[in-house]
Amino acid sequence: MLVLGCGAAEGLLPFATAYPTAQVVGIDSSAALIERGSAYVLQLKLSNVQLRCQHYATLSDDLGQFDYIIASGLYSYLDAETARTVLEYCGHHLSPLGLLYVDYHIYPGAKAQEIIRDSILLHAREAQTEAQFVSNAQAALTLFTDGLAPANPMGKSLAASARQFNAQFSAEHPEDAPNLLAASACYFIEFVDRAAQAGLSYAGDSDALSEEAISLGQGVSLSNSLLTIGQPTTVKQQYLDFATSRSFRQSIWVSASREQAVQARLDLSRMKDLRWASGLQRLAGKSSEYGVTYVNHLGQGLSTTDQAVQDVADTLAHLWPASAPYSTLLEVLMHRHDVDDATARKQLDSVLKTLLQHNVVHYILDPSPYDTARTVGSSQEVKIFSGVAQKDVPGFNLWHEPINLQLTVCQQALLHALSEGMDLAALIDIAAHAEPTLAGNLQPGSSEVSELLYLLRRYALVQSTAEGWVDLLQSGLKASQGMAPFFGLYVSAMAWRSLEAGLLHSTEADIQPAPALLAQSNKMQEYIRQNAYQQAEPIARKLTNIAPGFVDAWEVLTACLFNTGQLSEALNAALRMMQVAPADFRSHVLLGISLARMDRSSEAINACRRAVELAPRNAHAYSSLGDALNVERRYAETRAAYEEALRWDPKHRKSLLNLCKALIDSGDIVAAEQAAQVAVAAYPDAHSAHNNLLFSINYSPDKSASDVYLAYQNCDRILYQPLRGKWRPHTNSRQPGRRLKIGYVSPDFRKHSGNGFVESHFSLHDRQAFELTAYAELTSEDDVTKRFKTYFDRWVPTSKLTDADLAERIRADGIDILIDLAGHTQGNRLGAFARKPAPISITWMGYGYTTGLSAIDYILLDNITAPEGCEALFSEKIWRLRSGCPYRPNPTMGEVGKLPALTNGHVTFGTLSRSIRINHRVIRTWAAILQRVSTARLIINSGSYRDAAACNALASSFEALGVHRNRLSIGFNSPPWDVLRSIDIGLDCFPHNSGVTLVESLYMGVPYVTLAERPSVGRLGGSLLTSAGLPDWVCKTEEEYVEKAAQKAHDLTSLSIVRQSLRQNMQNSPLMDEIGFTREFELALKQMYLTWCKDQA
Template identity: 30%
Template structure:
């Protein structure tokens, strides 16, 4: 977000109500000129005194209100700044910069529709306002208007071809629109224009990773040393796929939180409610892995002891949203509310515990938690890592996800569940319609390895091993999830480089959950990715009867499959290095009796393990809540 601002050397508290007496012998213009002089010199306190004196005298000048608004905004007085900008516009309806700054402020406050209107007004007044087009693109993206955001960024670049940030943000929009090649090109151009632009570097890594384009990775790998740690922040989630380093993950989270989300939070004391009030906040009360996992828990919560609130803000509602609405919880649609309005609503509900199911994933509203809406705030399920936030008090994990000694990698205190941290829906249906390997272009007699993880989780490290495995298991195939057309081409190209017939890679299209679960029965062994394991993907596979082989890592996303396998009782499928992972996969594929033993054991354990015991999980979770509140 490009904002007109001035350096701020000291605290707003130093601006006293009893201002320095400014002699009445000064004319109106002399007061203004003196104020502007102090402001341009960085003497903000003196400038503020003159602005305030000018305003208190009842004088009217749009520039004064505009500049005073900048000072108020910089000192965290957002509501007062909003009034000042609006007053500047009232005095001068053609004040493009005032509309621009007001739009930025409204966007920050979460009032996106008014922010869009204000930014468009700035552009209407000044059609060559590149920064306004750029910031309008940010607002439109937040509103989910991706095609309009693309147009806005392109206009910013047309006005200012050297606008590195606009190139980078356009790359992000194009990536979200699945225009990966164009996205990569704009990221590359952004890096050329500004070699220190963190957003462009991280965007280039993730955009190439989405299509499994591993060409010329040496420079990008060097970037990982300090990217998002030194200089501008990035979303740490973007690099979970490419680096298993929990300390770096934490540093990036702290940097992001401080730069983008830190607000003045409000202390909230315990409420002494008759029932414990729990609020879940998510955009994913819809057809989404989070909802697939948590839907049973919402129904099973003991409503005689707990009042459960669901604060929902999905991009689009669907049948899973209806499931959430009918779960016996108090459902509140906050999609149309600004952050401040959502905060006020949640605080009025007097929550004991607020649970963020989003972290820094897409459509998150971390800013709600930055202001604080409950005395206890928890990071859970959606984001597999630390928030780096001073207002998120706890993270829910388990002894595998965050073992003793790993607390240093998390800003939150650790709540360890007695078994796997991941809740599961034990009512998840598997389609019973007859299916065969022929239906999915799979060879009837071959050993079928699978990996239904998103393609961006695949790196050269595990792919090298997979190709070695295929080379040693005659006739075997690897059944992968098809994330996009480009990844299919690149992965087959990489297979050929490793002397493996590209046709031995078979790609699975997206299916409704019930049918997706059913097709797992056609596979023999699932091969996990390393830096970012299968999470819902792993629990889905095991639920459908397909064993998963994993390698445990160091960071949260690299330890989830090990946690799931431990919970279900299949610890022999957890490996601890790449060699062991490769050898175990080959051994299972060469020994049909071993595979039968594993599948038989999985079938038995699925019925008795805590992993799919939704009732037990809910009780254990509620016990943890009671410990926190009581």
């Protein structure tokens, strides 16, 4: 290969590295660049590269012939005579079967470049120094960026050329790059004549599709055909340049002796003979309407709604940086779309054209450097490409892509260890012991290692076989016992291996156990049908030991471990199952949902997407993908996944149930209620379906309190009243003054937003008067759990217990008063309460509203949330306390800031509420406030608005009511303390008020306007304000709400006084009287139990 204008050899280093047996010669007229390039060659230890400094007009004639000659960024910058000499030199030194690449500027498009150049030279004609010239040039360019007349017919091309010149005059532009001011252009047909005189014949453009007239439209294609009938290809291309105003060509030339061998037309059927590779990575999508966005490390990408494009891009992502033959991609489309060969070929050809048009795919005739297996002894080697570790060498990969990879200090140390051949097991061991050589304190689950591996693959800096990559990651997973976050990479590696082996879905004959074990297998399956996981688990373990290839046994074992909260073991079982059946979608589903439960969402999404690839018409696969996406609150994608599952199985239980939950989380309350009604109708015995229905109805802006309560009564009638037959008399001692046994049931004895309302209560309980038992519905524990355990006399994990088993355990423990802390929220154990396992049962805190259960005796509220006369809206008897709960603030909240409006010059309203509370009535009211207070801004900040689509949807709702989005700040920050410091006045939601965030707002000095409606969740805001001494901020109508907000916004003096005094007022109020609350609570418990004793007598 000969490279003319090689510069510092950056462009030829990848080729020389990838093909060590090839000989490469680089020539440049700059001695400094050749010296720099020689240093690169020496540092990379490349023995197949020669670099020469020569003037292009007097090139040495002793080099012989070349198979490839490349002249990039050179021809248009040479004077006419030197340019002719270079072409003649190429023609003379090109081998008979060789290829020449030359790029150059062409008319008519280059006319725009000349206009820009002339304007710069005119404006900078009096410049005395280089700095003055650059400054004047940049000033001249503003004419084309800011001063072009809209009617200018060359506007687009002038603006594009101006951007190129702007880049040249920027500080980041390389000094040795070609100078656009010196560029000259010609018509393509003129270049063809010059090349012919040099003994060269045109073969085509390296951007092949740019020569396809039909891609530019029917009119262009027809006109081109008619005008060039009987003309050679080069004339057709010249007319195409006229039609497109093309400004640059990247032409391929051959020896004139081969002119007749060159095809006259583009032959896209040759795509089937090529191998394909792409480094596109899928980004978080918006919705099926907007499609999926893919981007590579160079920032190139595309967005598409075409499922075939997505399938091919995802497949190539698994293999990257290796390539796939056309046949593999064809089989993928046939499998995914259930189409025949001919249909799939049409799809694939269209997909590849799309990828080529976006310049996001590589193609190659023979296996690429990344497709070559490398072995060391008998083990597969993963080779870290040495170029990335060379600090003074320009970064590149073997696909000739420039690399600009910034690694952390820790990642640099890890890279060095990997480059030296250290395997992941050893690396993780070092990381776990915080060896100083790694310049960081890593843990087995640290993301540093996985992020480095991801970057090495994304930037194509590793060479490996699929088997070697699988083995590397498998060793890391084994060493970390599944805690290292390698599963996303591992799933992709297994996909690579399966694709190479032609395994597109599960084809393995399921190994059955010996006939003597069939009875055990049948028994295991029967237990699973009954959800009797503890009984099924030991049988599944036995079968996996005896018949390791029995996939069904692995599936059951993983499901048992997952459903009993043994998530780490479930991961390892799913991993073993994947090794037994790498193309079985079930292992990926189980792995994905286990990872999702552990909040390892990125890995979970990768596993579940692979499940969908393996089983594209399976509801379970799509449902698991929805579960994983929902962990990241990617609501539009989550909804699409569940709806796709229901397309394949309209009665798919899990998808029906979880679709409603996703709609609730996204704030689409109308759709959520509709989905819940469908789920309840399909599965009337499903507790979660009823919970979702009640939850959605609770937030409905258009239902009355009576309507809401009726739904709760229906739930009790269907699910819980039938359990009255399980009630048995209680024999608890009625001895006065004895130590009462209190049981608290909750899924939230962990890090949770409600901790600030219950922890002080637990810690201050009189342990002499009360024996405390925690019934903890936890799948995992954290530091908060450890602290909570110290507050109880007994700690009973309940995740493995059925409702019936839990009720029996509570009865056996002799609990006198059982307290529910969850209501109808996820993880509740109302099914146990419905069996009446204790003499007295209470619901408090976690839900804030009635459970609807006739089996629960009391609900603890205050007289604001539950005013006199609302008793008919509760199934429980209301026991009123001075305050509904005590508040202990987070110690990291910091001090109250000054009123922001005094500095900003405008009032900022704000809320931290979830989207489910922000309904059409709320938006209408808040928009009216912003209309009244014309300079005000509104902040809406919560976890519901991590998703850009959700932010845009909310902003659009306000815009429809005349509020421009530049007055809105919608997003998510955690913790929100600085957000609260930037808010002057809070705005509460209705008919369901906000919760924890209201107390936090008050503590940070932010009063809020609230509307008191339904007991009790619709009056919580008023209760908190009344306790804090601000009852005048409570409204009774939407009109009063708007008026109150506007009034408060115009009295900054009073607002500032409230802000500075609010925290102290709270501290002096029942809201923060921890001891007083707990003693009142304990007195209530004693009185309740005394009442029960009297009733029993």
